[in-house]
Amino acid sequence: MAFIPNSNGTQLDVVLLNVGHGHQISDGTGLPHHQPIIITRAGSCTGTCPTRDATIASYLFSDKTIDSAQDALEAAVAGGGAWQLSGTDVSVVKGSSSDPALPALSFTSGVxxxxxxxxxxxxxxxxxxxxxxxxxxxxxxxxSVTGNSPPTGLVAARIHLTSGNVFTYEVARIGSDVTPVRFKRLDGSGSASTYSQAIASWIGVDIVVSGDSIKLDEADFGGTPGRTMTLTPDEDNHVEIAVLNLPPLVPALPSATPGVGRHFERYYDLAANPPSASSRLVPIPGAAPGTTYSQVTWSSIHPASTLWSSLLNALRLNVDRSPWEIALCPPLEP
Structure with a gap:
C-alpha cells in the first residue's frame, strides 16, 4: 500500500497494488495473492453494505469454516459493510450535501x-x-499511478482522502523493543542503504465529522459511478474504516519472528525508473551497522487504551495482537 500526497498536501491517494497469483520476486519465489478490501464498522449503513461476502470472509478468517468466517465478518462490521476492490477509486466525503464541510487534510509531523x-x-x-x-x-x-488512467496491472484501487489528520498508528513490531530496519537486496549482496529507521506498519486518519454521517463514493478508473456506503456512527459515536490489501490471514505461532520484507520489491514498480528486480532493496530487521538508538519498549509507545479499535479487534488485527505482527510488510511513500 502506497501513500501519495499531492504537491500542496490537500489530497492523499492511498494506492493498493495488484499482487496476483503467481507474482514472483527476485529470488524466484512467489508472493501469495493479496485481496484489496475496504471494511467499515458503523451504527448503520445505507447503499451497498454487504456483511457476509464469502471471499472477504475467507481471506480475513482463513482458519475458520466458511460459515464461521462469514459470521465473524458480519460481527466485525456490525452496522457497516465490506467491499472487494478492483479497478476502482473510492472517495471519503460528507454524508449529505447539506452537512458541514469536513475538516481539511493535515499531517502529524515534526514531532x-x-x-x-x-x-x-x-x-x-x-x-x-x-x-x-x-x-x-x-x-x-x-x-500515471495517480492519473486518470493508472496502470491496471499494477494499481488495484485508490482511496482519495481530502479530510482528516494523517498519522502513524503503529510502527513495525520487531521483538519487545522498538527496532529500526535497514534496506538491502534480498539476496544479501551489495551495500545496504544508509537510510535506517523504525518504519510504520499502519497509518491512521482521524476525521472529525460535524454532520450525521460520512459516505464512501466509488467510481471506476474511467469515472463511471459505482457503489456507495453512507455510514452513521455507532453507540460510541464512531465510524471505523479499514483499508486492507493482505494475503489470507492465518494465525502465526507466538514464537515467530519477523522476516525480511520480501513484498517490498513490488513497490519499485511504482517508479518512473524502476531498478532491476535483483537490485531492489527491501527492509530487514535491525539498524544499519554502527547505528545507536535508545532502548524503548514497543508497548510503551502503543498504548492499547488510546489505540483501541473495535473493528481491528474483531478482525484480530489490533495493536496488542502480537502473533499477527510477524510479517515485515510496511506501507510506503514513493
Whole structure:
C-alpha cells in the first residue's frame, strides 16, 4: 500500500497494488495473492453494505469454516459493510450535501527525534512511513499511478482522502523493543542503504465529522459511478474504516519472528525508473551497522487504551495482537 500526497498536501491517494497469483520476486519465489478490501464498522449503513461476502470472509478468517468466517465478518462490521476492490477509486466525503464541510487534510509531523520513536506522541509522526525516495533516489514516481488512467496491472484501487489528520498508528513490531530496519537486496549482496529507521506498519486518519454521517463514493478508473456506503456512527459515536490489501490471514505461532520484507520489491514498480528486480532493496530487521538508538519498549509507545479499535479487534488485527505482527510488510511513500 502506497501513500501519495499531492504537491500542496490537500489530497492523499492511498494506492493498493495488484499482487496476483503467481507474482514472483527476485529470488524466484512467489508472493501469495493479496485481496484489496475496504471494511467499515458503523451504527448503520445505507447503499451497498454487504456483511457476509464469502471471499472477504475467507481471506480475513482463513482458519475458520466458511460459515464461521462469514459470521465473524458480519460481527466485525456490525452496522457497516465490506467491499472487494478492483479497478476502482473510492472517495471519503460528507454524508449529505447539506452537512458541514469536513475538516481539511493535515499531517502529524515534526514531532520525532532520532531513528526510533521514544514516546507515543513521537510515534504518530508521519515520517515513520518508509520513503522510497530515500532508498532509491533515482526512481521517481510514475505519474500515471495517480492519473486518470493508472496502470491496471499494477494499481488495484485508490482511496482519495481530502479530510482528516494523517498519522502513524503503529510502527513495525520487531521483538519487545522498538527496532529500526535497514534496506538491502534480498539476496544479501551489495551495500545496504544508509537510510535506517523504525518504519510504520499502519497509518491512521482521524476525521472529525460535524454532520450525521460520512459516505464512501466509488467510481471506476474511467469515472463511471459505482457503489456507495453512507455510514452513521455507532453507540460510541464512531465510524471505523479499514483499508486492507493482505494475503489470507492465518494465525502465526507466538514464537515467530519477523522476516525480511520480501513484498517490498513490488513497490519499485511504482517508479518512473524502476531498478532491476535483483537490485531492489527491501527492509530487514535491525539498524544499519554502527547505528545507536535508545532502548524503548514497543508497548510503551502503543498504548492499547488510546489505540483501541473495535473493528481491528474483531478482525484480530489490533495493536496488542502480537502473533499477527510477524510479517515485515510496511506501507510506503514513493
Amino acid at each position: 520525532r527525534s532520532g531513528i526510533i520513536p521514544t514516546t507515543s506522541g513521537q510515534r504518530e509522526d508521519i515520517s515513520w512511513l518508509a520513503q522510497l525516495s530515500e532508498i532509491c533516489p533515482t526512481c521517481g514516481l510514475d505519474s
